[in-house]
Amino acid sequence: MSTDHRVVIIGAGFSGLGAAIRLKAARIDDFVVLERADSVGGTWRANTYPGCQCDVPSHLYSYSFAPNPNWTRTFSHQREIWDYLRACVERYGLRPHLHLGVEVHGCVWQEEPGHWLLETSAGALRASVVIGAMGALSEPSLPPLPGIDRFAGPLFHSAAWRHDVELRGARVALIGTGASAIQIAPEIQPVVSELAVYQRTPPWILPHPDRPIGDRERALYRVAPLTQRAMRSAIAWAREALVLGFRHPWLGGPGERLARSHLERQVADPRMREMLRPAYRLGCKRILISNRYYPALMQPNVTLVPHAVTEVRPHSLVAEDGIERPADVIVAATGFRVTDSPASHRIRGRDGRTLAEHWNGSPQAYKGTTIAGFPNLFMLLGPHTGLGHTSVLLMIESQIDYVLGALRAMDERRIGALEPRPAVQAAFVAGLRRRARGTVWESGGCASWYLDAGGHSVLWPDSAWRFRRALRHFDLTSYLARPYSSSSR
Ligand code: N01
Numbered sequence: 001m002s003t004d005h006r007v008v009i010i011g012a013g014f015s016g017l018g019a020a021i022r023l024k025a026a027r028i029d030d031f032v033v034l035e036r037a038d039s040v041g042g043t044w045r046a047n048t049y050p051g052c053q054c055d056v057p058s059h060l061y062s063y064s065f066a067p068n069p070n071w072t073r074t075f076s077h078q079r080e081i082w083d084y085l086r087a088c089v090e091r092y093g094l095r096p097h098l099h100l101g102v103e104v105h106g107c108v109w110q111e112e113p114g115h116w117l118l119e120t121s122a123g124a125l126r127a128s129v130v131i132g133a134m135g136a137l138s139e140p141s142l143p144p145l146p147g148i149d150r151f152a153g154p155l156f157h158s159a160a161w162r163h164d165v166e167l168r169g170a171r172v173a174l175i176g177t178g179a180s181a182i183q184i185a186p187e188i189q190p191v192v193s194e195l196a197v198y199q200r201t202p203p204w205i206l207p208h209p210d211r212p213i214g215d216r217e218r219a220l221y222r223v224a225p226l227t228q229r230a231m232r233s234a235i236a237w238a239r240e241a242l243v244l245g246f247r248h249p250w251l252g253g254p255g256e257r258l259a260r261s262h263l264e265r266q267v268a269d270p271r272m273r274e275m276l277r278p279a280y281r282l283g284c285k286r287i288l289i290s291n292r293y294y295p296a297l298m299q300p301n302v303t304l305v306p307h308a309v310t311e312v313r314p315h316s317l318v319a320e321d322g323i324e325r326p327a328d329v330i331v332a333a334t335g336f337r338v339t340d341s342p343a344s345h346r347i348r349g350r351d352g353r354t355l356a357e358h359w360n361g362s363p364q365a366y367k368g369t370t371i372a373g374f375p376n377l378f379m380l381l382g383p384h385t386g387l388g389h390t391s392v393l394l395m396i397e398s399q400i401d402y403v404l405g406a407l408r409a410m411d412e413r414r415i416g417a418l419e420p421r422p423a424v425q426a427a428f429v430a431g432l433r434r435r436a437r438g439t440v441w442e443s444g445g446c447a448s449w450y451l452d453a454g455g456h457s458v459l460w461p462d463s464a465w466r467f468r469r470a471l472r473h474f475d476l477t478s479y480l481a482r483p484y485s486s487s488s489r
Pocket of ligand 1: 053054055056137143145158175176177178179180181198199200201286307308309310333334335336447448449
């Protein structure tokens with residue numbers, strides 16, 4: 001790998017590959033994509049747990065420029081999405097740019113001459129521009145439970161599934177009841193001897209509208225791609241309307257009634273219903289969809305423990321009720337490090353401080369993408385870009401357009417380095433915070449990964465369409481720009 005590049009992209013998931021495809025299309029060829037894993041795919045490579053399925057409709061879960069007429073279900077399983085991404089690598093000729101198994105240990109801005117210096121497992125690299133495409137949900141979080149290191153059996157995270165561990169006949173403890181756990185439980189329940197599901201907070205669960213897409217429908221999308229495009233638009237616009245429910249929690253009433261009747265239809269036992277009934281507003285945490293989770297909980301080999309785990313012992317777990325329950329295997333479906341990602345400790349800006357030091361638990365960026373004090377760094381799916389109602393692909397593509405606009409402006413005006421003006425960034429973040437006040441994420445009565453250390457929502461508090469509009473043009477006047485010097489790279 002050569003050591004000097006115009007652009008280095010860190011991460012080969014949806015956002016990194018999307019950026020690579022669009023750079024190529026813009027005839028920018030001097031770039032590399034660094035990926036620490038041995039394959040592309042990001043979240044859709046890492047999450048191989050049984051039952052892993054996207055909860056965003058398939059037609060909306062692809063790049064707009066690369067529709068896939070061959071999805072076999074209206075909500076795709078992990079394997080199909082991973083295959084789609086790998087097919088994109090070949091279709092767009094990304095292989096020569098990809099460097100797999102290369103981990104970035106550090107990324108430091110060098111004010112003189114004005115470039116990024118990256119320390120990687122394959123040596124040092126220099127780049128004028130870094131596109132951070134590390135993903136928001138890529139660093140598994142294990143709860144810091146006393147005794148967790150002393151568990152005698154296998155213990156693994158949902159995003160690092162141990163396929164070598166035999167679950168047949170085992171007593172399995174599943175910690176967590178988020179999007180991952182509710183997909184895992186129905187898959188492993190039939191094979192394990194006992195399954196204990198540790199629930200700290202019951203989730204809201206809606207009926208799953210998934211269905212297979214038959215041969216004829218797929219053939220239609222192949223011969224008449226406009227039909228799939230129309231379907232994608234219809235789904236996208238219908239979903240945009242849902243954002244109103246997050247902004248005005250009282251609008252969530254019909255959704256809450258639907259979820260309650262789903263629970264009542266699937267769970268006959270009033271004691272179980274009580275344990276499974278959420279005590280916060282719909283949407284405060286991610287809304288889950290499943291037709292199989294509640295029925296799995298009703299099986300005789302399953303125990304719902306409606307308490308947090310407080311301690312792990314070599315052959316058991318202790319929950320908040322003080323009861324010790326034995327286990328042979330522990331599956332931690334305990335989510336990800338969102339507001340304190342390890343990557344934020346490895347990127348150092350103009351003043352030598354890391355992103356984590358700048359953010360202090362409250363990640364901030366201008367338009368979710370650029371950060372004052374971190375010249376020529378573009379974060380895809382950065383702070384304030386998460387969504388609860390539609391596909392993050394819409395956000396990623398808006399951001400990539402914005403980055404391309406910035407690169408064009410740098411070329412046209414011979415700019416060597418640019419970063420958002422601190423006051424512009426501060427005003428942008430203040431505006432978002434005002435807009436997030438009263439949303440269900442901040443007022444819905446729950447704790448979630450949507451909130452940062454200061455209790456502010458890290459999500460985009462609006463429609464994906466408004467995000468697109470905000471990022472449609474690269475607004476050079478919001479930036480401090482410094483001219484190109486021949487030693488910049
Ligand atoms: O993680 P989570 P996830 N004792 O953070 C619990 C995306 N995703 O991997 O709710 C007991 O949601 C914790 O309890 P509480 C999606 O964006 C999408 O499931 O904090 N429990 C919670 O139940 C999603 O939002 C898909 O009280 C403990 C769970 O662990 C995001 O990824 C599939 C505990 C963590 O839930 C993360 O989802 C999967 C303890 N000591 C993921 N500590 C789809 O597309 C923590 N918990 C379908």
